[in-house]
Amino acid sequence: MRTILTTLGTGRARSLRAALTALLAAAVAVGAPFYFAPFQVFQLTMVLLYAVALAGLNLLVGFGGQISLGHGAFFAAGAYTAAVMLDRYDSAHLATLPVAAAGCFLLGLGFGVPALRLRGLYLALVTLSFAVFLPPLLKRLEPVTGGSMGLTVDKLQPPAWSGLAEDQWMYLVVLAVTAVALLLARNLLRSRVGRALLALRDDESAAEVMGVRLSLHKTLAFAWSAMFAGVAGCLYTWVIGFVSPDSFSFVLSITLLAGLVVGGLASLYGPLLGAAFVMYVPSVAQDVSDAAPGVVFGLLIIAVMFVAPTGLAGLAGRARDAATRRLTRTAPAAGRTPEPAPTTAPAADPAPADAEPVGAPPRTEKE
Amino acid sequence: MSAVTEVLQQVVEGIGSGAVYASLALALVLIHRFTGIVNFAQGELAMISTYVAWQLVSSGMSFWLALPVTLAVSFVGGMLVERIVIRPVRNSPELTTVIVTVGLFIFVNAMAGLIWSFTVKDFPQPFPDGGIDLAGVRVDWSTLGIIVVVAVVMGLLYLLFQHTSAGLVMRAAACNPASARLSGIRVGRVLMLGWGLAATVGAVSGVLVAPVLFLEPNMMGGVLIYAFAAATLGGFDSPVGAVVGGVVVGVAETLAGAYVGVIGADLKVGVPLVIILAVLLVRPQGLFGRAAVERA
Amino acid sequence: MEFVVRDDGYQPPKAVEEARRLVEQEKVFAVFQTLGTPSTAAVWDYLNKRKVPQPFVATGASVWGTDDKHPWTTGWQPNYVSEARVYAKYLKEEKPKAKVAVLYQNDDFGKDLLGGFKAAVDGSGIKVVAEESYEVTDPSVSAQMTSLARSKADVLLDVTTPKFGSQALAADAKNTGWDPLHIVNAVSASTSVLKPVGFKNVQGLVSATYFKDPADPRWADDAEMKTYKDALKKYAPDSDPDNQFNAYGWAVASSLHKALDRMKCPTREGLRDAVRDLKDVKVDMLLPGVTLSTGSDDAFPLETMQLMRFKGERWQLFGEPVDTRKEFGSPEN
Known part of the structure; x- marks a missing residue:
């Protein structure tokens, strides 16, 4: 047993496995729209775009250690930017993406400034108040936003040369954007910005002493995460084709945060898990109890938090570690006891070889 | 009505709403003092306590008997929630607990709808109808009643925090449970007590508010945001702050909605937002909070 | 089915x-x-x-x-513009110089009704002197009601959904300094909205309806009402037959039944065409005088409503059913 685990643990085998799993995942992802029914492909598309929003929120909350209960507002901003451009200026769909991204980046920067002075709880509440304020504001700006009736726009259409159906094309486009977004998130984290964020999260004073510019990086965290949410909102408009103020109530913001934590804070594929949870569980809950799906949904959120306090993404890793410990209990294996990164087990794991800090804020976990 | 009287009438209106926000804010402050977390489910727990009271009254019990029974049930209920739902995630990151309260919010709200449906229920009004007329400004007995009860609860909590050892014990348990334990504090008991008390205060809030807002599962949803604003403004550690915050938020929102044309009734929810932002930028710990409770 | x-x-x-x-x-x-x-x-x-x-x-x-771009979609209940017109007509007859204060929900429902009302009273002696809106996330409408009271209007037009309807009625009842004619829209006219406020506090309330109220004793011996209540007792014994929503459900389901019966062929196209070509179809539980009518120039199945006033413990119909299409023309105008 030990030898097997040792072999599996070598660097080369690890990167080979990582590459193979990545390839497999990519093949599955690209092949999905040709296998599943259109409705299911649509659901997968929604999961992907929510994952983009969660990846952004993850930057801010998971890695940056700040709380935002208002990310639905950035999502809405991106969605409305795209909708207004499509409706009023007859733009091409793809042209709306950079505008939504840039606009939300700037919006996030603007937010980041007052956010500097606010800590934890107060920041959460300010962002929540803004999320509550947004729908009435959107309604008030009726000439631009179409008021409470909202705006209906054309969905993203497949070009003739592709021969694809509408759902398939939308899925593949959203998949491409999501892949880019997740890669961007990963690279941000590995860059100086990412390291600065982690340092700030773990110990602000120490980080400052070491030369990390507090204000700049906190503000940047907000800006990047807002940008991601805005991009997700833009994709939402492409896929659903309808925006209205009531689609973006504060419930959305709270659901996003819950989805992130359930999926896995500070984990790279937590956003995907969280998005899937938020998308599928309420529907399944209806099948279980059509009178009160909320009962099931609420209970499940609590249950997941009990079983996996830092999210489902960490669960596989922790199960693996627990199994590894059990298997190697007789032999004191130095260096094989729970590493921060899920490395040693054969479970499919497209995570990079770098240490993946599962479980964000500084309190210690149960283990 | 002269212009001044009209303004005063709106101010009275605002104080009335403010007292409603303050009542829930007091429960939020209690929880935060005891456990250091923000409890999203506070409003829903208050709502379900109110349904318990309603159920008792509907089954024939007199209101004045149903009330203490409800308070007792809420106290026990709060303790159970802490023990069963919150305790298991005590050692997890703070955000986990917050999300658990979100799940609790969804669960309790749906439960109430399942058991009692979403139609509006009639809730007995403990205060007499009518009101008094102060120089042309009308003040209902029910408004006065809410203000008085809220003031009394605030006073009791203030005494609890400032003048008993309970206050100190709570702070210790919230700030640093490990060290508190070493000092002999039964942290688990303290937490349960805190949740029980907060649930009781929440029940009072719900019972005060239901005759005015009408009882239905989403009754407290709108109030919660304003209660958060009130507690934030006041400083999350202070019962006096919660009440002052509530009144300020209520009055500002009502006046702005009534008199500032560009805001109007639809955007008046932006007023608490602006207030909070302004106050927190100038004084981050809120009006009455203690400066920088750093938990490094 | x-x-x-x-x-x-x-x-x-x-x-x-x-x-x-x-x-x-x-x-x-x-x-x-x-x-x-x-x-x-x-x-x-x-x-x-x-x-x-x-x-x-x-x-x-x-x-x-x-709209004419969605032939597969049709409404059913009298639309908010038609309903507003019924109230406008009533006021033109009873209070031709009335000053009206309006409380409305800030969404398409509230704005549609308010817009329809304003259009219907345009050019008459009736004036909207005060308007206050609210959001569904607001805890209460008491502040708006206080503002409206300042206007001292003769009439309060209440365009709210159930919970806020109860609040508005309660606020109106409490305010003894202002006693307008309170017109409440059909959505909030259910007794489940009025009961919590206290029946004694809503005497004289006016609204409009188009289907039979199961709590109204005038229908006690009505054959349709008997069928409805018997069926409910048999198939849904836990439901409350006096709840107007059940009656609504029955009426609209009957309408679908009638439409399906009229399909020329049992296909989706058949249903689409049948729904758009209803000629004075009578449906159980609709008021006498209220029938379904659609055609190439009329995409609104129900446009007739009758006014009712709350007296004692229930609604009482008065006047005659008003066919708003006949009186005002198509809602497009």
């Missing part, structure tokens, strides 16, 4: 998802009674593109009838 029911939580993206599930997975024949304007607006493009009938949506927005 097999019903598949899905809950969209009143959220447009969920509505889109559930509509797609119903059409693509459950393969339903038609999507009946989509509830709420936002949800209906979110899915009608999709349903029309997929050529799935969306008959009798459960919202009174006038747009379902004025």
